[in-house]
Amino acid sequence: MDQLSTHQLRSLRLDALARDHQVVSDLNQGITNGPDALVKELMDEHGWPAHEALDAVQRLQEKALRDTTGQAAA
Template sequence: MNQPSIQKLRSLRLDALARDDRAVADLNARISNSPDYLVEELMNNHGWPAHEALCAVQQLQEKVLRNISEQAAA
């Protein structure tokens, strides 16, 4: 049987904590849904085509992940 990765274990730990703590669950849901809300905002309120909004949000997520990784490595 394969061992789960560290990221998977952390994700499972966060899910377990969110089940027991409403504040953590609310924050986790907000963070998880934020990309969808941003895409919707760009499309509905700013007139962006869907593919442009999705691409912009994806690039933003990649940038944030790179910054987090760089800070963790420092």
């Protein structure tokens, strides 16, 4: 069997925890659907082309990850 990465193990652990705890499940679902909901909002409500909405959301995610990583390192 192939070795799972740390990221994959954490993801599986979160999925297992979400099965037992509704609050964790709700938060996980909100995070999971967040980028898709934002892309849909930009396209449907603001008329952005799909490629621009996807690119903008991806850049926001990258910035949030950098900010989070920077805070954790501080």
